[in-house]
Amino acid sequence: MLPNWLTEEYIQKALRSFYKDEQLRVLKLWAKPATEKGENFIGVMTRIYVEFEPRDGSVEKKSYILKQAVPSDAPQARIFAEYDVYNRELEMYDVVLPKMSQILEEAGFTDKLMAKAIIVDHSRTIMILEDLAPLRYTNADRVKQLDLTHTKLVLDMLAKFHAAAIILNQREPDLLSHNYASHFFSREKEGYEEVFIGLFRAFIRYVKTKPNLSSRYAAKLEDIVTNLMDYAGRSVDVEEKDLQTLVHGDCWTTNVMYQYDDEGNPTTVLPIDFQFSTWTSPAVDLHYFFSTSLKTDVKELETELVQYHYYALKRTLEALNFKGVFPSLFEYQLQFERRRFLSVVIANTFQPIMVYEGCEDPEFVNLYQDTPEGVKFQDSMYENEEIQRRIDTILPILDAKGFLDAH
Template identity: 80%
Template sequence: MLPSWLTEAYVQKALQNFHKDDQLRVRKIWAKPATEKGENYVGVMTRIYVDFERGDGTKLKSSYILKQGVPSDAPQAKLFKEYDVYNRELEMYDVVLPKMAKILQEANFNDKLMAEAIIVDRDRTIMILEDLAPLRYMNADRVKQLDMTHTKLVLDMLAKFHAAAIVLNQREPNLLSQNYDAHFFSRSKKGYGEVFVGLFRAFIRYVNTKPNLKNRYAEKLENIIKNLMDYAGRSVDVGEKDLKTLVHGDCWTTNVMYLYDDEGNPITVLPIDFQFSSLTSPVVDLHYFFSTSLKTEVKDKELELVQYHYYGLKKTLEALSYKGLFPSLFEYQLQFERRRFLSVIIANVFQPIMVYHGSEDCEFINLYQDTPEGIKFQDSMYENEEIQRRIETILPFLDAKGFLDAH
């Protein structure tokens, strides 16, 4: 059912402005949900179908995506309001992403950077975006995860995204300094602290069911949880010598869409969902992406993937005639390594959600609250044998590097 304000007249005016055609006329609109339950916790997405006629008489049928915030009575509504995720994404589509696209076009990088915004309505806190599905963009399988070809396409895209934002921030420092300091681990905000601590408790609960893991790591993990958000906050802090840019902030399988050729090979990729974009180190995106989205044999090549992104970023900045701080590859790898605590959180508490394909109730509050329903869902996340194998591998790795000790 369409919102009462989403009338034919409203859509007609938006399309007239977008197409620069005052004679355009909308003949019919209808809609259906664009995502299934549990696929998107941050907003409500509706696919709108529109029959319209251009001023020259051309009759067209198009579909669009209406993005709205979750209802005000949803359990997560207060959380997302605290982090101002909706207004931030509106500004990304309305101002920041178009500026970044123009910067890339200066160096003849003309690949599509985002879905076109038909309208950004700040009064209603909604957007209507072009529907990428008819353009043959689609998500890869979040459960099967990404092979090397899919992974490198995302790294190519992130190199251009990060480079454009570096140049934009150099040209217009006031633009990004206002609204892009809030991230999952912001010390000035509390909402995600409750979420991550709840998720981490579920992780510890799983570790305690495995005697070999419990004996080696349970005590260390209990000590970490006391300082979890502070340690995570340090991971996104940026020093004077660190590279700093706007990151996507939530870059994983479901938030990138691929275009495939006729043989089924991915040829390009497009990011979506910019509610958590923030100013920090570009390697924050790499940790998040590597820890949530890659097949095991691809993630095992992590150092080479950081190198691949580094050279893509360097090449793009050179094409954009960037003059400013840029680290050596050695320094960049160190910047990545210093933020490895993000793997403690993301790989161990986020990834089980992102590859979940069980049957328990996946309502947002069940992700982290210790209600009977919540505990049942959380425990079921760790029934995934691949997740169990990864935990067996990553805990010794992180422990040997010192990331499970107080620091």
């Protein structure tokens, strides 16, 4: 169902501007949902189909993606409004990403950094983007997760993203200084505190069902939950000596799309969904990505993957004629390690949602509220045997590194 304002006249005006064709005529307009229930909690995505006649008299049919805010009566609407995620993404598509793309193009990088925006309408808080499906972009399997080839493509993409943002900030230092400070763990905001504490309590509840885990870690995890947002917030904080850039902020399997060759090998990757782009350390993107999206055997290569990203970022910055101070690999690994508390939170609370295959109701409030429906959903997340194996592996490591102690 199309919103009332999305008329043939509206889309015709947008397409005339985008294609620079004042004679373009829209002949037909229709739509269907672009995501299933539980696949996207932050926005409403609709695939719209347009049949139109450009100036040459031919008839074309193309599809586009309409992105809207969730309805104002949705439980999560208050949270997303507090973090201003919609206006942030509008500015990303309208201003920031085109400038970053131009910076990369100037240096000869040709891979797409973004889906083209047909229109960014700030008055309605909507965007209409090119549909990436006809360009043969598709998501990898979020449950099977990413092998090494898929992973390295994302790290190469993030290196370009991070490098372009560093150069953009040098050219226009005021552009990224206003709307990119808040993140999931912002201390001055409250919405995600309720979400993450609810998720973390569900994780503790699972740990307590396993005597070998409960005896060693339950008390420490109970102590952590009282300081959860502060500890996680410190992981996003940056100091003057830290490498700083704009991060994607929500980089995981479903927020990157791949093109494949005829043999099924991934060849290029494109990021989507920039509601949580934040000015911080690039290591924040790496922790989030590693903790949510990698196959177990790839995750075990974490130190080497940080090294891979480091050199990709360094090469890209050199190609962009970066003149600033760049850390040594040793310093960069330390900056990554200091943010490992993110994996305490993300790996143990977000990843079970991201690979969920169960049949409980995936309503947003069920992720974290202690209602009967919520508890049933949360407990079912930890029935995944692969998640259980990962928890068995990660808790001793985090404990040995001191990240389960008060700090």
